Amino acid sequence: xxxxxxxxxxxxxxxxxLGEALASVFSQTLQPYEVIVADGASTxxxxxxxxxxxxxxxxxxxxxxxxxxxxxxxxxRLVRGTHVAFLDSDDLWMPDxxxxxxxxxxxxxxxxxxxxxxxxxxxxxCAQGSxxxxxxxxxxxxxxxxxxxxFFAGREIFDxxxxxxxxxxxGEFIEWFSRASDGGMxxxxxxxxxxKRRIHPGNTMGSVPASFRQYTxxxxxxxxxxRGSLGINGSPQ
Numbered sequence: 565x566x567x568x569x570x571x572x573x574x575x576x577x578x579x580x581x582l583g584e585a586l587a588s589v590f591s592q593t594l595q596p597y598e599v600i601v602a603d604g605a606s607t608x609x610x611x612x613x614x615x616x617x618x619x620x621x622x623x624x625x626x627x628x629x630x631x632x633x634x635x636x637x638x639x640x641r642l643v644r645g646t647h648v649a650f651l652d653s654d655d656l657w658m659p660d661x662x663x664x665x666x667x668x669x670x671x672x673x674x675x676x677x678x679x680x681x682x683x684x685x686x687x688x689x690c691a692q693g694s695x696x697x698x699x700x701x702x703x704x705x706x707x708x709x710x711x712x713x714x715f716f717a718g719r720e721i722f723d724x725x726x727x728x729x730x731x732x733x734x735g736e737f738i739e740w741f742s743r744a745s746d747g748g749m750x751x752x753x754x755x756x757x758x759x760k761r762r763i764h765p766g767n768t769m770g771s772v773p774a775s776f777r778q779y780t781x782x783x784x785x786x787x788x789x790x791r792g793s794l795g796i797n798g799s800p801q
Contacts, residue, residue: 566646567669568644568645569649570598571599573651574604574636574652575601575604576603576604577606579606581764582601582654585656592662599620599621600623604626605627605628605629611623611625630730631730631736632733633733637727637728637730640719650712652713655713655760657760658756658759666716669718676717676751677721681707681709682760683707683760685760685762710741711737715737724747725743726740726743
């Protein structure tokens with residue numbers, strides 16, 4: 565199987581973390597075919613940083629910030645590889661992330677997508693005792709990575725399922741993954757930690773109640789869609 569991996573990194577005003585994210589991609593034991601940074605109209609110096617520090621990256625920028633779903637879709641439309649992986653601009657990959665997942669897809673022809681576990685880490689400015697630290701209790705445990713940052717699959721899955729729903733600002737991957745799974749996508753969670761999720765003030769401070777409400781709306785939408793595919797007595801129409 566010929567696998568050419570396109571990495572899509574959506575970002576918005578995350579230049580302070582973006583360099584580490586990109587470094588973790590270019591440190592892969594199996595190098596990607598291309599790396600695309602999809603910038604949702606950042607107002608910091610993201611564009612100049614990328615062009616000056618990582619000239620090999622394909623950079624695209626929207627005129628307005630329309631959310632992470634729109635940024636992911638912007639990057640997906642530019643993909644030239646056969647397979648796609650995502651990394652949020654404040655997170656990190658382990659060096660063997662792509663290598664392990666490509667190996668699985670080559671060995672398991674019955675699988676469409678591969679995911680993996682992740683760990684969380686607290687960035688220095690999110691110090692113990694700060695307001696943001698009260699929202700999360702970071703434990704040295706692994707989490708099942710049902711998130712975009714561990715996802716790896718053929719580009720064609722997006723032709724079959726469709727792109728991310730741009731009306732969804734939080735929980736966009738859960739919404740897309742549910743559509744893909746309901747449509748027959750076969751996924752596998754492998755027992756390796758392949759991503760590190762960064763906890764920092766920008767993704768925690770003051771955002772948890774609103775995020776929970778939005779996640780609840782996404783889950784409700786998933787349930788309503790699934791109920792809509794059933795008859796009155798719970799049998800498929």
